[in-house]
Amino acid sequence: MAKPNKTSKKSTKKSTLKQPKTATVAAKSAVQQVEKPDPELSPSTQMLGYGYNPWWSEGSVKPPLFLTSTFLFKKAEDGEEFFKVALGKKEAKKTPGLIYSRLNNPELEILERRLAIWEKADAAAAFASGMAAISTSILAFCRPGDVVAYTQPIYGGTDHFFQHILPQFNIHPLPILPSQDPVKAIEALRDPRLRVIYVETPSNPTLQMVDIGAIDKARKVLEKKLNREIVYMVDNTMLGPVFQQPLLHGADVSLYSATKFIGGHSDLIAGAAIGSSKFISDIKTYRSFLGSMAETFTCWLMMRSLETLEVRMRTQQANAQKVAAFLQSNKEVSRVFYPGLFKKGSIQDKIRRKQTSGDGSLISFEVIGGKERAFEILNRTKICKLAVSLGGTETLIEHPKTMTHSELDEENQADCGITDGLIRLSVGIEDPKDIIQDLKNAFSTVGE
Numbered sequence: 001m002a003k004p005n006k007t008s009k010k011s012t013k014k015s016t017l018k019q020p021k022t023a024t025v026a027a028k029s030a031v032q033q034v035e036k037p038d039p040e041l042s043p044s045t046q047m048l049g050y051g052y053n054p055w056w057s058e059g060s061v062k063p064p065l066f067l068t069s070t071f072l073f074k075k076a077e078d079g080e081e082f083f084k085v086a087l088g089k090k091e092a093k094k095t096p097g098l099i100y101s102r103l104n105n106p107e108l109e110i111l112e113r114r115l116a117i118w119e120k121a122d123a124a125a126a127f128a129s130g131m132a133a134i135s136t137s138i139l140a141f142c143r144p145g146d147v148v149a150y151t152q153p154i155y156g157g158t159d160h161f162f163q164h165i166l167p168q169f170n171i172h173p174l175p176i177l178p179s180q181d182p183v184k185a186i187e188a189l190r191d192p193r194l195r196v197i198y199v200e201t202p203s204n205p206t207l208q209m210v211d212i213g214a215i216d217k218a219r220k221v222l223e224k225k226l227n228r229e230i231v232y233m234v235d236n237t238m239l240g241p242v243f244q245q246p247l248l249h250g251a252d253v254s255l256y257s258a259t260k261f262i263g264g265h266s267d268l269i270a271g272a273a274i275g276s277s278k279f280i281s282d283i284k285t286y287r288s289f290l291g292s293m294a295e296t297f298t299c300w301l302m303m304r305s306l307e308t309l310e311v312r313m314r315t316q317q318a319n320a321q322k323v324a325a326f327l328q329s330n331k332e333v334s335r336v337f338y339p340g341l342f343k344k345g346s347i348q349d350k351i352r353r354k355q356t357s358g359d360g361s362l363i364s365f366e367v368i369g370g371k372e373r374a375f376e377i378l379n380r381t382k383i384c385k386l387a388v389s390l391g392g393t394e395t396l397i398e399h400p401k402t403m404t405h406s407e408l409d410e411e412n413q414a415d416c417g418i419t420d421g422l423i424r425l426s427v428g429i430e431d432p433k434d435i436i437q438d439l440k441n442a443f444s445t446v447g448e
């Protein structure tokens with residue numbers, strides 16, 4: 001990571017950095033410490049310090065906010081060198097120097113090092129939103145004439161980008177319908193223009209899973225047949241990075257709406273792409289010119305959020321398990337969609353066991369009585385807040401058919417299992433008994 005260019009040089013006499021020996025030793029060992037993540041340490045442990053040396057910044061335990069658009073060069077030769085490295089004309093001797101905050105800055109770099117740890121990857125890129133991560137990544141690899149094959153159901157914004165924006169650049173979307181077996185559909189592809197395979201698993205809102213490893217196998221066969229590289233991307237927003245790591249199952253790039261679990265407090269919009277340097281450096285080149293990077297304060301907030309990511313996701317999951325059990329026992333609920341409730345031995349359950357280590361905290365359930373009944377319940381909850389989005393500390397409740405997935409046509413909604421009575425819950429960190437009581441109240445007061 002690029003060290004801030006001597007941030008503390010002009011500090012007061014009391015500054016620790018004015019004590020050369022101690023500071024030099026501390027800085028050296030800290031730099032060594034942050035060179036590589038420690039595979040013996042769990043990601044949660046490393047979120048508390050990895051990638052940042054407090055002695056770069058007066059001993060500040062937390063990385064300070066560098067609210068600057070540009071960075072001083074110590075001498076003109078440095079500026080020349082940094083630009084050569086940034087433009088790919090020269091390899092960086094150590095770490096690339098800081099130039100301008102759209103290209104790199106301390107927050108972005110520390111955050112990206114930490115993000116990569118979750119998927120045992122060597123690189124990550126942070127974005128202004130999940131859509132910025134998705135669109136920049138697709139544009140980095142696709143050229144006019146190329147085809148993007150993608151599984152449905154998929155987040156509505158991604159579907160819109162594929163169906164309505166990409167064709168304007170002569171990039172062709174190829175949806176794999178919910179009724180198709182995604183692995184067989186990929187195996188059957190013969191289009192020589194295929195450039196990207198894009199999967200979202202589990203899907204939103206019915207939590208259907210796609211076998212990440214099986215798609216990778218099919219991709220490799222296709223690559224040989226078509227004699228071209230096919231980039232494989234997985235949207236890992238729903239279970240990642242704690243409960244699912246697509247890169248370990250063959251994906252090239254793992255994409256996130258970091259607005260959700262990574263941010264985790266419903267107070268920021270951000271995105272991320274994680275993968276090997278080979279893919280992430282291409283994505284970062286596009287990010288630099290599209291200007292779609294996460295801004296400094298958002299990066300800082302995400303670093304704070306990463307410290308509690310696993311704690312939050314595990315607590316939310318434990319709560320969701322209780323809420324799902326309550327919903328399943330409720331006579332007014334005809335179906336509950338939650339990975340932990342997949343039929344034992346079913347294909348979905350096998351995929352779940354193969355590629356996930358937890359069921360997460362998103363639940364969809366169908367109430368008897370259709371939209372009218374669903375709306376009555378939605379209008380009665382108090383602790384479960386009526387809002388879209390997911391993954392935050394508070395429980396959110398919404399109606400996919402008329403809200404998050406209203407852009408899909410009726411036929412597509414029906415194929416995806418998005419019915420009038422379907423309600424989606426993103427379970428938060430409240431006491432689960434309060435969430436369940438809130439739902440009980442909402443059910444029992446209906447019709448009063």
Ligand SMILES: Cc1ncc(COP(=O)(O)O)c(C=O)c1O
Pocket residue numbers: 129130131132155157158200204235237238256257258259260269270271389
């Ligand atoms: C699965 C998934 N991917 C991507 C996005 C887009 O993320 P953002 O809203 O941060 O742009 C969302 C947003 O809801 C999502 O649910």
